[in-house]
Amino acid sequence: MTDVGGAHVAVVVQNVSLAEDNRLCKQVEALCSAGHRVSVITRRADANEPWRSHPGLTLIEYRAPVDGASTMGHVREYATSLWRQIPRLVRLHRRDRIDVLQICQPPDLYFPVTALARRLGVKVLLDQRDLMPEVFAQRYSSPPARALRVLHWLETRTQANVDASVTVNDHLRERLIAAGGAPERIHVVRNGPVLARLGRAREATPLPIASRVRSFSSVVTWAGKMGRQDRVDDVVRVAQLVVREWGRDDVGFMLIGNGECLDELRLMVDELGLGDNVWFPGWLGEVDLYRHLAAADVGIDTSLQPEVTPVKAMEYLGVGLPLVAYDVQETRRLAEGAGILVTPGDTETLAREVVGLLDDSTERARLGRVGSERIQLHLAWERQCEVYLDTVAGLIGERLQKVPTPRSSAAARPGRPSGT
Incomplete structure (x- = not known):
């Protein structure tokens, strides 16, 4: 294989900061460990602080836009981000030639940028985490057909202007192929937890007895970004059934995370x-x-x-926690045999299965063992990142074969944070 160590990989992420992007954090660590120079253009956030001094990483931050709460709000959010990202990307390429540009999507709005980057000899990698038409349809009860057609068109333009893609499951891979992507250049890289960090969590001091978790005989948890399409309000409805209607005041519900719906959920x-x-x-x-x-x-x-392959489900399984969820395609592929799946939208049955599992410690332990083993053997990041690094290496090899010019002096500079 071509020696591709020390190449410059630049990453653009829009909807969250680097620190909040669990998948990107793992990718950055893998790239840096492989000897690449990595630059990430991301929203400015206090949580980014540990990454500002990460060896081999240049963090380029911009002022975060106002998060959109409507269609036009999202358009303004995306446009503002692009306006702030593109000049930083241009300055970065002038200072230290980019070998591979990774775009984290959605939104599918970067194809003019990637088209120009490819003309300049930069290899473009798409990391597709969600599908905009499906997310849009989940957020609105009657999504306009014209808007959905536009979103599908954006997908085709994106695939026409990238060199390779990675995505989180087979369903998304099939969609990217349908949008015009070459099957041999679209790879599945699942977003499993890092086994080493699961180990550190087990070794850490347990939560104190005085914590809210320990105030209940049983605890149900949900974790993630609280978007409208995540339907976290159904978790609250489950809590209402369990606690108020069925009198199980001994059960607590721990909803971990943040997002656009957090204030509504608290209310x-x-x-x-x-x-x-x-x-x-x-x-x-x-x-x-x-x-x-x-x-x-x-x-x-x-x-x-x-x-959607729910990252939260992989995190539950990773710590040996059984899952109760709606029976939808990618959740079933991930968790069948390690949890209980119910008819989508049937909140009452979901609640009854939760209570049944809380009252059956033997079944909880059995399901937890199945899930933990599945993560360790197949879905952990250590099992997935090899495909990701091989994809990046292949693009760097193609880039180096076509552009045999010497690297800029910036290649010798260590990563450094930048707020420009």
């Missing part, structure tokens, strides 16, 4: 009188997240998106 909890049994620890670092998950008894997921 919903207060209006339903569930404040004593439902709480929001906020966004947690990875090891702290695993500690909290390991202190719970059951993990829950209420997404109705068949194309």
Whole structure:
């Protein structure tokens, strides 16, 4: 294989900061460990602080736009991000020639940038995490057909202007192929947890007895970004059934994370009188997240998106936590045999299965062992990152064969943070 160590890989991410992007954090660590110089253009956030001094990484931050809460709000958010990202990307390439440009999507709006980058000899890697038409349809009860056609068109333009793609499951891979991507250049890289960090979480001091988790005989948890398409309100409805209607005041519900729906969810909890049994620890670092998950008894997921492989489910399984979720395609592929799946949208059955599992410690332990083994043997990041690094290496090899010019003096400079 061509020696590709020391190449410059630049990454652009729009919708969250680097620190909040669990997948990108793992990718950056893998790239740096492989000897590449890595630059990430991302939203400025206090949580990015540890990454500003990460060896081999140049962090280029911009002021975060206002998160969109409507269609036009999202358009303004994306346009503002592009306006702030593109000049930084141009300056970066002038200072230290980019070998591979990775775009984290959605949104599918970077194809003019990637088309120009390819004309300049830069290899473009697409990391597709979600599908915009499906997300749009989940967010709105009657999505306009014209808007969906536009979103599908954007997918085709994206695939016409990249050199390779990685994505999180087979469903998304098939969609990218349907959008015009070459099958041999689209690879599945699942987003499993890092085994080493799961190990550190097990070795860490357990949550204190005085914590909210320990105030209940049983705890149900949900973790992730609280977007409208994630239907976290169904978790609150499950809590209402379990605690209020069925009298299980011994059960607590721990909803970990943040996002556009957080304030609405807090208001919903207060209006339903569930404040004593439902709480929001906020966004947690990875090891702290695993500690909290390991202190719970059951993990829950209420997404109705068949194309989404829920990262939260892999995190539940990684700590040996059984899953109760709606029976949708990618959730089934991930968790069948390691959890209980119910008819999508049937909140009452979801709640009954949660209670049944809470009251059956033997079944919880069995499902937890199945899930933990599946992560360790197949889905952990250590099993997945080899495909990712091989894809990057292949693009760098193609780039070096076509552009045999010497590297700039910037190649010798260590990574450094930048707020330009």
